[in-house]
Amino acid sequence: MTEQIFIPKAYKNTIEKGSYTWSSPSNIALVKYWGKKEHQIPENPSISFTLNECKTITKLSFSKKEDNTGFSFEVFLDNEKKDDFKPKIETFFKRIESYLPFLKTYHFKIETSNTFPHSSGIASSASGMSALALCLMSIEKALNPDITNEDFIQKTSFLARLGSGSACRSLEGDLVVWGKHDEIDRSSDLFGVKYPFEVHQNFKNYNDTILLVDKGEKQVSSTVGHNLMHNHPFAKERFKQAHSNLSTLINVFKTGDLKAFIEIVESEALTLHAMMMTSMPHFILMKPNTLEIINKIWNFRHKTGSNVCFTLDAGANVHVLYPENETEIVLEFIKNELVAFCQKGEYINDKIGFGAKLL
Numbered sequence: 001m002t003e004q005i006f007i008p009k010a011y012k013n014t015i016e017k018g019s020y021t022w023s024s025p026s027n028i029a030l031v032k033y034w035g036k037k038e039h040q041i042p043e044n045p046s047i048s049f050t051l052n053e054c055k056t057i058t059k060l061s062f063s064k065k066e067d068n069t070g071f072s073f074e075v076f077l078d079n080e081k082k083d084d085f086k087p088k089i090e091t092f093f094k095r096i097e098s099y100l101p102f103l104k105t106y107h108f109k110i111e112t113s114n115t116f117p118h119s120s121g122i123a124s125s126a127s128g129m130s131a132l133a134l135c136l137m138s139i140e141k142a143l144n145p146d147i148t149n150e151d152f153i154q155k156t157s158f159l160a161r162l163g164s165g166s167a168c169r170s171l172e173g174d175l176v177v178w179g180k181h182d183e184i185d186r187s188s189d190l191f192g193v194k195y196p197f198e199v200h201q202n203f204k205n206y207n208d209t210i211l212l213v214d215k216g217e218k219q220v221s222s223t224v225g226h227n228l229m230h231n232h233p234f235a236k237e238r239f240k241q242a243h244s245n246l247s248t249l250i251n252v253f254k255t256g257d258l259k260a261f262i263e264i265v266e267s268e269a270l271t272l273h274a275m276m277m278t279s280m281p282h283f284i285l286m287k288p289n290t291l292e293i294i295n296k297i298w299n300f301r302h303k304t305g306s307n308v309c310f311t312l313d314a315g316a317n318v319h320v321l322y323p324e325n326e327t328e329i330v331l332e333f334i335k336n337e338l339v340a341f342c343q344k345g346e347y348i349n350d351k352i353g354f355g356a357k358l359l
C-alpha cells in the first residue's frame, strides 16, 4: 500500500459551510516511537494504550472563500486567539494538502481546548492533531459520503500521523499499533491499526495515573528529539529491540503475564531516556523527583508484590500504570508516597479508553 490510495477521487457534493466537533484522546506508548525518517515514517513499530480522560476537543468551522490561493485559518485555545499555533498547523496543512484538495477552498476557524491543563507537560500534539484530522475528515465525508467507516479511520490516522506521529495512535481504543511489524498483518508505517489479537482480562481498564513532576514547556521539541536518532551509535540495536519487545508483548497480552509486561514497559521507558542521554547533543529529561518516584515504585513492588509500574514520555512526568484490581491499593500508595514529588502535588487519574468521539 502506498500514500497514493489516500488521494481522493472527485467529490460528489459541494458544501458552502458548516462545522464539526470531535473529542480525541491522548495515548501513552508502551513500546516507544523514537526516531523517524522523512515524511513522518517511524524507524520502528510502537504500541500504545489509548487514554480516556486526557483529551482535546476541537470544533472546526468552515466556509467557502473567494480564492483558492493559500490556506486561511484562525486558531483559538480556550477562546483565546493563538497565533503561535499557526506555523505548526500551516506545516500540517501543507503536508496533507494533496490528500484533502478542499483545504484551500475554505476559511477555517479552529477552536480547541484540552481536558488537561495546557502547561502540564502533557503533550497535546497527539490528541490535538488527531482531533483536527478527524474534523477535516468529517468535511471529506460530507463531500464524499460513500467513504466507509473503516476507510474513514484509516485515512484520518494517516493524516494525523503527518501532523504528529503519535497522533495516528489516538483514534481508536484501547491498544493501537503503528509501524510495520512482521507478526501483525495489517500493521503499517502509514497509519495506526487497532491491536488485532487477544488481550487478557488483566489488561482491561488498566489505570494510568500521570504524576506531574514538571509542568514546564518541553525542553526538547519532538522534531529535535527524533532527529537525535540519526547517526545515533545505538540506533540500529534500538530499532531492532522495539520489534522484539512488540513480539514479546503479543504473548504477554494473550497470557496476561503482568511481570513480563512490567519488564518490557519499564525497559522501553528507560531506553527512550537512555537514547537521549547517549545522543549528540545529549539531554537528561528526568528530574530528581522522577528518579525518586521510580525508586518508590520499585520499593513498593518489592515489598507488596504489586504489579504497579511506570513509563515515561520525553519529559520528567511519570505515568504510573496498574491493573484494575489494584486500583485502591495503588491509589493509596500514590497519595501517601508519590504525590509529594509532584509539582504542586498535581496528578491526573486516567485509564485505558475507547478512542475519539464525534460530538
Ligand code: DP6
Binding pocket: 028, 029, 031, 032, 033, 034, 040, 046, 123, 125, 163, 164, 165, 166, 167, 222, 223, 226, 272, 313, 314
Ligand atoms: C516519546 O509524536 O510527539 O512520546 O512525530 O515529531 O510529532 P512527532 O513526535 P511525537 O513523538 C512522541 C514520542 C514519544 C513516544 C511515543 O509516543 O511513542
